[in-house]
Amino acid sequence: MAGRAVTIERVYDHPGKEDAVRVLVDRLWPRGLRKDAFHYDDWAKDLAPSTDLRKWYSHDTALFSEFRQRYLTELESPDGRAAVARLDDLADGRPLVLLTATRDVTHSGAQVLADHLREV
Secondary structure, three states: OOOOOEEEEEOOOOOOOOOOEEEEOOOOOOOOOOOOOOOOOEEOHHHOOOHHHHHHHOOOHHHHHHHHHHHHHHHHOHHHHHHHHHHHHHHOOOOEEEEEOOOOHHHOHHHHHHHHHHHO
């Protein structure tokens, strides 16, 4: 996926590029949003941080550096690599838009995942 365009959008914003593959990367469904309320191509729960990691982090930005390292370890596990490979197959060379409900995208799992996808 190295070199592929990977962007992040909040699910509460209006849809962006139509030629991109839009993937929800949160483990939990966004609060207050019906499944038919926005355009997405896939819900990749398996790419989200584990429930234990998500609860530990709890969006405490002071813990972001440690969260990033722990999440990257999860992405490098056999299950994480398989999930990334599945996403690569789904995208089939098209740009990716990672969708998330988080308010602070800069300190989110979506940001860590986007950075990781740009490097692999």
